Amino acid sequence: MGSISKPHQVVRTQPLCPVCGEPSYSRDGIHPQCNVTRNDRVRTKAHKAKVAAKPKSVSTPWLKRCPKCSRQVAARRHTCDCGHQFPHSAGG
Ligand SMILES: [Zn+2]
Numbered sequence: 001m002g003s004i005s006k007p008h009q010v011v012r013t014q015p016l017c018p019v020c021g022e023p024s025y026s027r028d029g030i031h032p033q034c035n036v037t038r039n040d041r042v043r044t045k046a047h048k049a050k051v052a053a054k055p056k057s058v059s060t061p062w063l064k065r066c067p068k069c070s071r072q073v074a075a076r077r078h079t080c081d082c083g084h085q086f087p088h089s090a091g092g
């Protein structure tokens with residue numbers, strides 16, 4: 001049984017701070033101040049995600065609302081079913 005020769009390399013298991021990438025001697029491997037920064041970042045990120053997930057009012061650009069009967073009609077139509085005539089858009 002021969003022993004498998006491994007490349008002689010001294011690897012120090014030194015934890016690197018996941019925030020700043022610098023070696024940290026703390027138990028969690030992260031600097032306390034960096035931990036605070038990370039928590040703040042996560043909180044901000046979550047807040048942003050929450051805002052992004054917030055449903056916004058869906059507006060259909062191909063529809064316009066008749067001011068007379070409040071009905072939504074196709075934007076290309078010039079006259080509503082109720083008889084209201086939409087003002088002609090410039091350059092249309
Ligand atoms: Zn750090």
Ligand SMILES: [Zn+2]
Pocket residue numbers: 066067068069070071080081082083084
């Ligand atoms: Zn109408």
